[in-house]
Amino acid sequence: MNTRMRGYLRSDGRKGIRNVVAVAYLVECAHHVGRKIVEAFDENEVHLIGFPGCFPNSYAQEMMEKLTTHPNVGAVLLLSLGCESFNKYKLSDVIGASGRPVHTLTIQNDGGTRQTIETGRDWVASQIEMLAQAQTVSLELDELVIGTVCGGSDGTSGLTGNPAVGRAFDRLVDAGAICIFEETGELIGCEEIMASRAATPELADELRASIAKAARYYAKLGYGSFAPGNADGGLTTIEEKSMGAYAKSGRSTISGLIKPGTIPPKGGLYLMDVVPDGEVRFGFPNISDNAEIVEMIASGCHLTLFVTGRGSVVGSAISPVIKICANPDTYRKLADDMDINAGRILEGSASLDDIGEEILDAIIGLASGNVSRSEALGHREFILTYKSFEPAGPSCLPG
Amino acid sequence: MTDSRLLLLAPDDNVLVARQSIDQGTILEIEGHTIALAVALGIGHKVARKPISSGEKVLKYGAPIGSATALIAVGEHVHIHNMQSDYTTTHVIERPDRAHS
Structure with missing residues (x-):
């Protein structure tokens, strides 16, 4: 295949x-x-x-x-x-x-x-x-690094697009790929269920600590990672948004916690800790969605799965973005910008597994020479701003 | 019986999620209650499945997503006007042409 x-x-x-x-x-x-x-x-x-x-x-x-x-x-x-x-x-x-x-x-x-x-x-x-x-060589799933982010989330993101990415992630991890999910500030409230999936108890502690750090950081800034459009789309609180975002991680064991730029050592599921260490400096951790995508790419992602409900249109320089639209109404308005219509799940014409399969097919297609919608439309956004991190502790990448 | 336009995500949840936009005034069955929707419900928005008292946790996906700030009746829209985060405040832009969405 x-x-x-x-x-x-x-x-x-x-x-x-x-x-x-x-x-x-x-x-x-x-x-x-x-x-x-x-x-x-x-x-x-x-x-x-x-x-x-x-x-x-x-x-x-x-x-x-x-x-x-x-x-x-x-x-x-x-x-x-x-x-x-x-x-x-x-x-x-x-x-x-x-x-x-x-x-x-x-x-x-x-x-x-x-x-x-x-x-x-x-x-x-x-x-x-x-x-x-340049000549090409054959490429297998276990050589791929795949990231996922969500942006312009709404009340459908956590019902369709995010869990469908979770299904695709489960299959990719089973096939030996490296999968990375992120934005600890959008996992606030999920710390205990996430910790229960850690490969070791020490990693579980590190996962909890990363979310606690994010909660402190955003509390100090006075805003959560939550935009007015999220509320228009039916999301009421950061923890509600988090529960939906968390579904992107699927059900695999969490193998490690990485900082932006760390390339995971072997196949498995990794959480990226995007919130800076130490005192609050330089402002908001990631000022917009492309800052997250850039960090995914720095950690080796060949492509990024981007779930949107309200309708993000961005792509990225260096690595393509696959746009998964969670909301069927948004899909009808922005079909030209979207690679996958996960809103069909709400309309009863596709299952989570069907969309997970479509996502996997889209990944294989992009690695076989297809271009994504955002690539075809010329989206090559890029943003990099100031941050500071301490090196990750040894418990973050067990075994 | 609950209207098929409303989705129950986990058995213990006290909210239901709209799987499509539903007009104001629509009559909805919610587990033996018959209610008229007081506001138009956007896709992905929530209504109460059970009465929720002020201070009670709002449960969705089987997890707490914040606390009620007022008594919420069955079938009532659950959103920023009657619940809040237990972590950080939700930031919204006031729009004169809309009520709660």
């Missing part, structure tokens, strides 16, 4: 389902030049990512290292203004050590806006030509 899946083999043994040139600006001051370089190319081949800040941040540095060495990335152009704090030398070394072509342009030294755009486009064009020659 999986023989159609093809991947690009990288030097670390991972395989990509895409082979894109990443153009990465290292401060907002280089963003415009990056945008101009990218707009000259096919949006499937060249993706723009970047970090806007001028202050140093080890989380952002690590995220950019993980993103630019993601298996879906074949070559990287770094764009520096010249005076920012981002350590472009270290980033370039990490990318080079991964065997990928990497080139850095520094606007202050490379002739300003116009000349840097021209030089950048020439370099990207040469890389596209080279990447077009």
